[in-house]
Amino acid sequence: xxxxxxxxxxxxxxxxxxxxxxxxxxxxxxxxxxxxxxxxxxxxxxxxxxxxxxxxxxxxxxxxxxxxxxxxxxxxxxxxxxxxxxxxxxxxxxxxxxxxxxxxxxxxxxxxxxx
Amino acid sequence: xxxxxxxxxxxxxxxxxxxxxxxxxxxxxxxxxxxxxxxxxxxxxxxxxxxxxxxxxxxxxxxxxxxxxxxxxxxxxxxxxxxxxxxxxxxxxxxxxxxxxxxxxxxxxxxxxxx
Numbered sequence: 001x002x003x004x005x006x007x008x009x010x011x012x013x014x015x016x017x018x019x020x021x022x023x024x025x026x027x028x029x030x031x032x033x034x035x036x037x038x039x040x041x042x043x044x045x046x047x048x049x050x051x052x053x054x055x056x057x058x059x060x061x062x063x064x065x066x067x068x069x070x071x072x073x074x075x076x077x078x079x080x081x082x083x084x085x086x087x088x089x090x091x092x093x094x095x096x097x098x099x100x101x102x103x104x105x106x107x108x109x110x111x112x113x114x115x
Numbered sequence: 116x117x118x119x120x121x122x123x124x125x126x127x128x129x130x131x132x133x134x135x136x137x138x139x140x141x142x143x144x145x146x147x148x149x150x151x152x153x154x155x156x157x158x159x160x161x162x163x164x165x166x167x168x169x170x171x172x173x174x175x176x177x178x179x180x181x182x183x184x185x186x187x188x189x190x191x192x193x194x195x196x197x198x199x200x201x202x203x204x205x206x207x208x209x210x211x212x213x214x215x216x217x218x219x220x221x222x223x224x225x226x227x228x229x230x
Contacts, residue, residue: 043220056215106159
């Protein structure tokens with residue numbers, strides 16, 4: 001069964017450092033997403049990406065965040081200068097179309113801990 | 116804008132007992148409705164969805180949910196739970212005519228099944 005894979009599963013970084021979270025979406029999917037969940041809070045939408053550009057982003061997704069699909073398979077989320085409040089579980093998801101409904105497939109998540 | 120409320124952060128229940136996990140939503144537009152499950156150290160998995168038609172929908176692992184438009188609710192039920200149902204359950208909505216099919220999640224309910 002196809003799946004979305006995320007690496008690493010857990011990352012610890014010092015405040016102010018840059019981190020890159022990696023995702024490999026399902027191969028024939030076209031739309032990609034990042035969500036995050038701060039411990040004890042709701043899963044929040046960060047950004048959606050289609051055709052090599054951001055299609056929608058939330059107010060959380062400020063200039064410290066960026067996404068790209070550098071090689072046609074990986075989908076990355078970069079945080080330039082991490083803050084303590086960036087500590088969260090980050091989920092990647094992908095779907096193959098937004099016409100009507102199609103199921104979003106999620107990765108297992110990356111737990112980011114900023115110290 | 117949309118929002119999802121899951122009032123119960125944790126629901127303890129004995130094995131083989133019935134359970135109901137509550138979900139209410141708010142939206143100015145028509146939405147699709149979902150329940151996702153997250154088992155320990157795993158990603159988000161779609162449990163069931165309401166797109167249209169019958170308001171009672173059945174999902175995997177014996178779960179079902181009922182859409183109630185007048186009460187803007189989508190409660191999840193199972194008549195007899197197993198230890199293996201212990202997991203975090205997330206209710207989510209997605210605008211039917213949204214540009215990106217993003218999901219808006221609730222804060223989650225931890226179902227803790229005890230022997």
